[in-house]
Every structure is written in C-alpha cells, then in structure tokens.
Amino acid sequence: MAGLTLAFGPARATRKRGRGFLRRLTGNTSGWVTCALLVVLFVAGFGASWIVPYNPSAQDLVVALHTPSLSPANGHVHLLGTDKLGRDVLSRVLVGLRVSLSVAFAVVPLSAAVGVAMGVLSGYMGGHADLALMRVVDAQMAIPALLLMIAVIAALGPGLVQIVGVLAIAGWPIYARVIWSEVIGLRQREFVAAATAVGVPNRRIMIRHVAPNVLPTVIVLATLQLPIVIVSEAALSFLGLGIQPPTPSLGQMLAEAQDVIWQAWWLPVIPGAMISIVVLVFNLLGDRVRDILDPRLRGIAYTQPRLGR
Amino acid sequence: MTAYLLRRLSYSLIAFWGVLTIVFTLLHLTGDPAALLAGDLATPDILQQIRHSYGLDQPLPVQYVQFLGQIVRGNFGYSYRQSLPVLELIGGHIGPTIELAVSALVVTVLIGVPLGVIAGANRGSPVDTTAMLASLFGLSIPSFWLGLMLIIVFGVLLGWLPVSGYGGLNHLIMPAVVLGGFEAAQLSRLTRTGLLEVLAQDYVRTARAKGLAQRLVLIKHALRNAALPVLTIVGLGFGRMLGGAVVVETIFAWPGMGRLGVQAVLARDFPVVLGTVVIGAAIFLVVNFLVDMSYGWIDPRLRTGASDS
Numbered sequence: 001m002a003g004l005t006l007a008f009g010p011a012r013a014t015r016k017r018g019r020g021f022l023r024r025l026t027g028n029t030s031g032w033v034t035c036a037l038l039v040v041l042f043v044a045g046f047g048a049s050w051i052v053p054y055n056p057s058a059q060d061l062v063v064a065l066h067t068p069s070l071s072p073a074n075g076h077v078h079l080l081g082t083d084k085l086g087r088d089v090l091s092r093v094l095v096g097l098r099v100s101l102s103v104a105f106a107v108v109p110l111s112a113a114v115g116v117a118m119g120v121l122s123g124y125m126g127g128h129a130d131l132a133l134m135r136v137v138d139a140q141m142a143i144p145a146l147l148l149m150i151a152v153i154a155a156l157g158p159g160l161v162q163i164v165g166v167l168a169i170a171g172w173p174i175y176a177r178v179i180w181s182e183v184i185g186l187r188q189r190e191f192v193a194a195a196t197a198v199g200v201p202n203r204r205i206m207i208r209h210v211a212p213n214v215l216p217t218v219i220v221l222a223t224l225q226l227p228i229v230i231v232s233e234a235a236l237s238f239l240g241l242g243i244q245p246p247t248p249s250l251g252q253m254l255a256e257a258q259d260v261i262w263q264a265w266w267l268p269v270i271p272g273a274m275i276s277i278v279v280l281v282f283n284l285l286g287d288r289v290r291d292i293l294d295p296r297l298r299g300i301a302y303t304q305p306r307l308g309r
Numbered sequence: 310m311t312a313y314l315l316r317r318l319s320y321s322l323i324a325f326w327g328v329l330t331i332v333f334t335l336l337h338l339t340g341d342p343a344a345l346l347a348g349d350l351a352t353p354d355i356l357q358q359i360r361h362s363y364g365l366d367q368p369l370p371v372q373y374v375q376f377l378g379q380i381v382r383g384n385f386g387y388s389y390r391q392s393l394p395v396l397e398l399i400g401g402h403i404g405p406t407i408e409l410a411v412s413a414l415v416v417t418v419l420i421g422v423p424l425g426v427i428a429g430a431n432r433g434s435p436v437d438t439t440a441m442l443a444s445l446f447g448l449s450i451p452s453f454w455l456g457l458m459l460i461i462v463f464g465v466l467l468g469w470l471p472v473s474g475y476g477g478l479n480h481l482i483m484p485a486v487v488l489g490g491f492e493a494a495q496l497s498r499l500t501r502t503g504l505l506e507v508l509a510q511d512y513v514r515t516a517r518a519k520g521l522a523q524r525l526v527l528i529k530h531a532l533r534n535a536a537l538p539v540l541t542i543v544g545l546g547f548g549r550m551l552g553g554a555v556v557v558e559t560i561f562a563w564p565g566m567g568r569l570g571v572q573a574v575l576a577r578d579f580p581v582v583l584g585t586v587v588i589g590a591a592i593f594l595v596v597n598f599l600v601d602m603s604y605g606w607i608d609p610r611l612r613t614g615a616s617d618s
Contacts, residue, residue, distance in 0.1 A: 235555075265461065
C-alpha cells in the first residue's frame with residue numbers, strides 16, 4: 001500500500017517520509033555515530049580550503065620526510081609530517097578527501113540516472129530491446145572493469161572528466177539490473193493497470209507512477225555504490241591513471257609513498273587510513289540505509305564488480 | 310537439465326559477443342585505433358600501413374565482422390613491445406594468476422564461511438558483533454593499502470616474507486591473503502545472512518522441535534540450503550580473480566595477467582590490453598557457466614526444470 005500512497009500523493013507523502021527516514025537513520029547508536037562521522041568527513045573535506053594549514057603543493061625541501069610532530073620544523077608545525085618534497089601531509093590528505101568525495105558524488109548520480117532510466121524503460125516496455133539490454137548488462141559485468149577503465153583513460157588521457165565518466169559507465173549495470181526486476185513486478189500492479197485504463201500515456205506512467213516506487217531501491221544502491229567509487233578512484237590514482245598532480249589525491253599519495261616505506265612509515269599509513277575510514281563510514285551508512293529502506297537488497301552488494309582489486 | 314544447460318550456454322555466448330562489441334566500440338570511440346596500435350613512434354606512413362594491414366581503412370561494419378572473426382579464430386595479434394603473439398604472452402602469465410586465484414579462493418572459503426556460520430549461529434552475541442565488525446573492516450580496507458601495510462610489517466619490519474615477486478609458497482602468502490581477505494569479508498556477511506534466513510524456515514523449527522541437536526540442525530538442514538548464494542558469490546569472485554587481480558598483482562609484482570594488462574596499458578601496448586580484457590571476460594563467463602551448472606547438482610529442483618531461474 002505504501003506504493004499507492006506514494007504514487008498518488010507524491011509531494012506530501014514524500015516530505016513526511018523524508019523526515020521519518022532521517023529520524024530512523026540516526027535512531028540507534030551505530031546509526032547516530034555513522035551520521036556524526038559523515039558530517040565530520042564532509043566538514044573536513046569541503047571545509048578543507050579554510051582548515052588546511054598550508055598550500056598542499058607547496059614544497060619545502062628543508063623539512064622533507066619530517067616525522068609527524070607538534071613541534072615546529074623550519075618555522076612550521078607539520079601535525080602529520082611531510083612527504084619527500086616537504087609538502088604538508090595534513091593539508092594534502094584533507095584536499096585528497098575533498099577530491100574523493102567530489103568524484104564519488106559526481107559519479108553516483110550519473111550512474112544512477114543512466115541505470116534507472118535503462119532499467120525502467122526496458123522493464124516497463126519489454127520486448128526485444130529489453131532482452132538486448134539485459135545481455136549488454138551481462139556482458140559489461142563480465143569485463144575486467146578496472147583493466148578496461150585504465151585502458152580507456154590511457155587512450156583518452158587522464159583527467160577529472162574522463163575519470164568521472166569512466167567510473168559512471170562502470171557503475172550503471174547494477175542499477176539497470178535491479179531496477180529492471182522491480183519494474184517487472186510493478187508492471188503487474190493495480191495502480192499501473194488503473195493508470196493505463198484511464199488512458200495515461202506510457203511515458204507519464206513510467207515517470208509518475210513507476211519511478212517513485214523504485215526510489216527507495218535506487219537510494220540503497222546509490223549509497224552502496226559510494227564506497228565502491230571511492231576505492232576505484234583511489235585505485236586508478238594509485239596506478240597512476242587517476243587524478244594527476246599537482247591536485248593531490250589519496251591514491252596518488254599512496255603510490256608516491258611506495259618508494260619511501262623504508263624510511264617514512266606515516267606516508268603510506270595516513271592516506272590509506274583516510275581512505276579506509278571514508279569507505280568504512282559509507283559502508284556503515286549503506287548497511288543502515290538498506291536495513292531501513294529495503295532489507296531485501298541484502299545480497300546485492302556482492303554482485304558488484306570488484307573494481308579496486 | 311539439457312534445456313537449462315543450453316539456455317545458460319546461449320546466454321554466456323551472447324554475453325561474450327556483447328563483450329567483444331563493447332571492446333570494439335570503445336576501441337573506435339576513444340580515438341584512432343591505428344594510432345593506439347602504432348604507439349608513440351608512428352609516422353603518417355606507418356599509420357597508413359597499419360590501417361591497411363588491420364583493415365582499418367574498411368567501413369566500420371566490415372571491420373566489426375573481421376574483428377569478431379579474428380577473435381573467434383584465436384588471433385589476437387602481436388605485442389608491440391615484446392614481439393610475441395598476444396595469446397602466447399597471456400599463456401605465459403596465466404599460470405601465476407591461476408595459482409594466486411586458487412590460493413585466494415582457499416583463504417576466502419576457509420575464513421569467510423566459518424566466520425559467517427559462527428556469527429549466524431550465535432546471532433546477537435558478542436561473537437556475532439565481533440565477527441561482523443571484522444568483516445566490515447575487511448570490506449573497507451582497500452587492497453592496495455592492506456598490501457602495503459603487510460609489506461611494511463611482514464616484509465620490512467619483521468623480514469618474515471619476501472616483499473614482492475614470484476617464487477615459492479612464501480611469495481604467495483601475502484598476495485593471497487590480501488586478495489582473499491576482501492572476498493572472505495563479503496562471503497562471511499553473505500553466509501551469515503543466508504544462514505539466518507534458512508534458520509527462520511519452518512523445517513528448521515520442525516527439526517529443532519523433534520529434538521535434533523543444534524549442531525546437526527546447522528549441518529544437515531541449514532548449511533546445505535544456505536549454500537546456493539554462497540556458491541554464487543564464490544564463483545563470481547573466483548571468476549574475477551582468474552581474470553587477473555590488477556591491483557594486488559601490481560603491488561606484489563606478481564607476474565600474472567592483471568599486471569601484464571596494467572603494464573601493457575602503461576606501455577601503450579594495446580593488442581595486449583585487448584587480449585587480457587577479452588580473455589579475462591571469457592574466463593569469467595566460463596567460471597560463471599560452470600557455477601550455474603553446479604546449481605543443478607546442489608538443488609535438484611533446477612535439474613527437473615521445476616524452477617526457472
């Protein structure tokens with residue numbers, strides 16, 4: 001019945017649901033902690049330009065490979081130390097965090113939009129196009145995604161736009177497949193039959209009646225995709241085909257740390273810990289959102305391509 | 310059973326055709342394939358020659374059919390950097406990849422299944438919480454960071470294991486743990502969920518009601534019925550690992566298909582990139598097909614054609 005309410009009285013019902021959703025999200029301890037951590041990450045990432053002590057690309061070779069400490073070196077305090085060019089690690093990690101979050105929040109809506117459009121369209125319309133689309137999904141899920149992504153980026157040249165584009169393309173099939181199977185079920189429901197009977201055009205049925213009903217699933221899938229995108233971007237940057245210097249990114253910092261792991265433990269530890277924390281928080285959020293909105297999706301995360309492996 | 314087998318086989322073949330189509334499209338979308346194939350040293354003369362010898366001066370549909378024909382005949386062309394047939398080059402790297410994938414599979418199953426069963430059988434207990442927290446960490450730590458950390462601890466600080474390269478069993482331990490650890494984390498969560506679902510079934514209640522010991526309920530009734538999704542995920546993961554673990558092989562300088570692919574991308578050796586992507590996808594599809602077939606063996610309902618998925 002929830003579907004009926006949502007389909008026929010969208011505005012008010014959605015607003016009420018939205019408020020209840022936030023309350024349930026922060027309803028228990030782990031949910032509350034997750035949301036608090038999320039806020040901290042966002043403030044740290046997007047407030048980075050005000051928080052960061054130094055220019056993340058400013059080099060100071062005098063203090064190269066300085067250990068994390070509270071006491072000033074060459075007139076500056078480097079709380080998390082410096083790298084081999086004397087750049088401040090704290091500043092670089094915060095800007096890197098912003099890059100990770102920005103990429104993730106650019107990629108996920110794109111993947112979701114393409115995947116949902118494909119899933120709704122082919123699930124609702126059916127026919128040959130439907131069959132073909134699902135085989136394309138099969139095919140794309142079989143391809144070693146990371147290898148193909150770096151190949152495409154190598155051909156196009158690395159850049160933010162290319163990275164976002166490639167990650168968005170890698171992400172859409174899971175939406176298409178899951179939404180498709182939901183739409184197949186929705187197509188049989190009374191409210192769709194009723195809308196068809198009173199002569200509502202197909203396009204309008206899909207947008208006004210079918211799409212709102214798959215929204216909870218889309219939100220769950222999108223939340224679960226966030227950590228995957230963050231790890232993928234870091235993996236691309238780690239392999240040297242992601243975000244290019246001078247813009248710092250967490251994966252790139254890890255790659256640079258590889259030749260100094262013998263002397264400077266903090267260089268590989270700090271950016272890696274940052275990635276892990278971000279991914280952990282988004283994984284917690286994903287679990288929570290899924291349990292609230294659509295517990296049936298429990299198995300879905302496991303069929304995603306292992307992009308960062 | 311035969312009908313089921315044939316349908317699955319046809320899906321796999323269509324998906325493989327889809328893979329080839331996607332790869333062909335990307336090859337032509339991302340720029341001039343002749344320039345990609347020729348590399349950095351191309352003069353207009355050489356480009357013209359390549360265009361002619363690869364048939365790139367032909368209309369696109371003709372090229373597409375020729376491309377499919379070449380792949381079906383197993384002709385992947387020559388590597389530009391190593392002047393070897395691509396297939397021979399891949400053949401030389403597939404051994405280490407299989408070795409790594411099988412070891413990682415052992416790690417996955419040996420850690421993932423027991424962890425999930427123990428957590429599921431003791432739902433809500435501290436054991437469950439600890440196990441699920443551990444798996445959440447396993448999911449969130451990116452493999453390239455876990456790899457670096459293990460190298461620092463066991464390779465650099467303790468000096469117990471070699472930090473990279475191919476050799477005996479001790480070379481295999483760290484890559485297998487990193488690669489299998491992530492899969493184990495996913496598998497334990499899925500095993501737990503599957504087990505909880507089965508434990509809520511009527512026949513489990515009946516088994517308990519007639520006084521069957523908890524251990525026997527688990528082994529005789531619950532595990533076998535929870536096995537199907539577990540097998541699916543193990544199969545998916547194994548299929549992807551067999552296609553080459555790009556990141557893990559790169560970190561540990563493991564001479565498998567994933568590293569071959571990355572090095573080919575970085576060296577702009579596109580015939581090799583194409584080969585590794587296509588062969589990786591083919592292996593994935595074959596493994597998935599075999600997993601699908603084993604369903605019939607585990608779940609007799611599928612064999613008789615009573616169920617349709």
